[in-house]
Amino acid sequence: MSAMNRKLIQNLAETISKQVKRGNKTEAECLIRMFNRLLEEHIVPGRAVNGLDRGLFRYILHNTFGMTDDMMMDGVFRAFDKDNDGLITVKEWIEGLSIFLRGTLDEKIKYCFSVYDLNGDGYISREEMFHMLKKSLIRQPTEEDPDEGTKDLVELTLKKMDHDHDSRLSYADFEMAVKEENLLLEAFGHCLPDAKNILMFEQQAFQDPLQR
């Protein structure tokens, strides 16, 4: 049984789908129902219930979207949690998922940049790149310094993407580089679901709501 009644969900779906680009009312309704189910299934006495907290959200990112990197999952939480109050509200949930499932390249560029801008200052710095890339390389047996490969990769990435040569990536740098070479969209870590996770999620979320 849902925490909201049918009419309420329909109204909310209509309002939110108008606010979200490419909003589809039926899909929004399904996502609201899923959000409610998630909250109901994970109610812990004393915990806030008007949104998904970091722990529950990470559980979903891991189980449903196959994400494994802690730093990326924290970044995705920050990118979804637009008002930075530590909870993903139903509107933030639908907005975030609309990028995951139906995002244009422009929306995905904005989203990935906000995930990778760890301290939210509007730039991806050398240090931020280093932190994100550190665990992603297989260490070469010939290297003495365990950070050598990562340091090299940071410099190569700057050479490739830092168009204005200020040793950090602005949004404009990032956007230009990704539009030239789409592979660079997830240059600093996987923060978007892949095809199979999208298919499975859609199956779970968008089957006939009357059956749930």
Place this chain on the structure above:
Amino acid sequence: MSAMNRKLIQNLAETISKQVKRGNKTEAECLIRMFNRLLEEHIVPGRAVNGLDRGLFRYILHNTFGMTDDMMMDGVFRAFDKDNDGLITVKEWIEGLSIFLRGTLDEKIKYCFSVYDLNGDGYISREEMFHMLKKSLIRQPTEEDPDEGTKDLVELTLKKMDHDHDSRLSYADFEMAVKEENLLLEAFGHCLPDAKNILMFEQQAFQDPLQR
């Protein structure tokens, strides 16, 4: 010291770069030098030396291109080893890498299809999909049958990609689906390097050949 002299390498680079689309003579030369170094470094008495065998090639896929899935690495070997003689010759090496590093979407679609067509019969069957997707899903704690999620995913993928409804993917099915939704290119497993591995490889391969 190289096994071939400078003049020989230049001639070979010229010949191969004419045969490979978008062939770049300087890059081909660098890739030949790298190929020769790899052979020299890994000579084992009694082993063939005119090509990279499966073991050495997998070592490179793992260490240089960050691949971890055995089934995918075997598929990549098959796709590179066009004459199916169990060795990657210098020409096959350059042709394969030209897709890894500079491939167009069309070339990548052909390449991925040949990796995913495990038995080489021109179709990706239900069974082949099942094998490739089996290890890629995180098992849901609620499932009784450990294969349930994979079976669902195979059916969803067929629904999405099998345009002619014969319960298997022909090349035409695969091509049409990927052109509609590029994310489906690597639907059955990661068999192309990501941006960071490409950057690191290019750095290693294409630095001034006189310095090596």
